[in-house]
Amino acid sequence: MNKELLREKIKAKEGNHFDFVFNGSRNQVEKFSGTIIETYPSVFLVETNEDIPRIKSFSYNDVITSNLEMKEK
Numbered sequence: 001m002n003k004e005l006l007r008e009k010i011k012a013k014e015g016n017h018f019d020f021v022f023n024g025s026r027n028q029v030e031k032f033s034g035t036i037i038e039t040y041p042s043v044f045l046v047e048t049n050e051d052i053p054r055i056k057s058f059s060y061n062d063v064i065t066s067n068l069e070m071k072e073k
Helices: 003-012 060-064
Strands: 017-023 029-039 043-048 055-059 068-072
Touching (some): 003 029, 003 060, 055 060, 060 068
Antiparallel strands (some): 017 029, 017 068, 043 055
Protein backbone atom coordinates (compact mmCIF):
# COMPACT_ATOMS: atom_id res chain seq x y z
CA MET A 1 0.00 0.00 0.00
CA ASN A 2 1.15 3.50 -0.80
CA LYS A 3 2.16 5.53 2.27
CA GLU A 4 0.46 8.70 1.00
CA LEU A 5 -2.81 6.86 0.38
CA LEU A 6 -2.65 5.23 3.81
CA ARG A 7 -2.03 8.62 5.45
CA GLU A 8 -5.15 10.03 3.76
CA LYS A 9 -7.27 7.03 4.80
CA ILE A 10 -6.16 7.28 8.44
CA LYS A 11 -6.72 11.06 8.46
CA ALA A 12 -10.28 10.46 7.23
CA LYS A 13 -10.81 8.09 10.20
CA GLU A 14 -9.75 10.65 12.85
CA GLY A 15 -12.11 10.46 15.82
CA ASN A 16 -13.19 6.89 15.05
CA HIS A 17 -12.80 4.01 17.52
CA PHE A 18 -10.64 1.01 16.66
CA ASP A 19 -9.35 -2.22 18.15
CA PHE A 20 -5.58 -2.41 17.77
CA VAL A 21 -3.11 -5.28 17.87
CA PHE A 22 0.54 -4.18 17.98
CA ASN A 23 3.24 -6.76 17.33
CA GLY A 24 6.27 -5.31 19.07
CA SER A 25 9.81 -6.54 19.38
CA ARG A 26 10.64 -10.00 20.73
CA ASN A 27 7.18 -11.39 19.99
CA GLN A 28 5.43 -9.01 22.39
CA VAL A 29 1.80 -8.52 21.38
CA GLU A 30 -0.28 -5.68 22.82
CA LYS A 31 -4.05 -5.49 22.29
CA PHE A 32 -6.01 -2.34 23.10
CA SER A 33 -8.90 -0.14 21.99
CA GLY A 34 -8.53 3.50 21.19
CA THR A 35 -9.38 6.54 19.11
CA ILE A 36 -7.24 8.15 16.43
CA ILE A 37 -6.91 11.69 17.74
CA GLU A 38 -4.40 13.34 15.42
CA THR A 39 -2.35 12.69 12.29
CA TYR A 40 1.03 14.08 11.28
CA PRO A 41 3.17 13.56 8.16
CA SER A 42 5.10 10.60 9.65
CA VAL A 43 2.99 9.38 12.59
CA PHE A 44 -0.52 9.30 13.99
CA LEU A 45 -1.67 9.45 17.62
CA VAL A 46 -4.06 7.07 19.35
CA GLU A 47 -5.69 7.71 22.74
CA THR A 48 -6.37 4.41 24.50
CA ASN A 49 -9.73 3.57 26.09
CA GLU A 50 -8.36 2.56 29.49
CA ASP A 51 -9.12 3.68 33.06
CA ILE A 52 -6.10 5.96 32.72
CA PRO A 53 -5.98 6.93 29.02
CA ARG A 54 -2.58 6.97 27.35
CA ILE A 55 -1.51 8.46 24.06
CA LYS A 56 0.47 6.20 21.76
CA SER A 57 2.13 7.14 18.50
CA PHE A 58 2.53 4.87 15.50
CA SER A 59 4.14 5.33 12.12
CA TYR A 60 2.33 4.59 8.89
CA ASN A 61 5.04 2.00 8.23
CA ASP A 62 3.76 0.05 11.27
CA VAL A 63 0.49 -0.46 9.38
CA ILE A 64 2.18 -1.18 6.03
CA THR A 65 4.46 -3.84 7.57
CA SER A 66 1.53 -5.37 9.53
CA ASN A 67 3.14 -4.58 12.90
CA LEU A 68 -0.06 -2.72 13.73
CA GLU A 69 -3.46 -4.16 12.90
CA MET A 70 -6.51 -1.91 13.08
CA LYS A 71 -10.17 -2.96 13.10
CA GLU A 72 -12.85 -0.29 13.22
CA LYS A 73 -15.55 -0.77 15.84
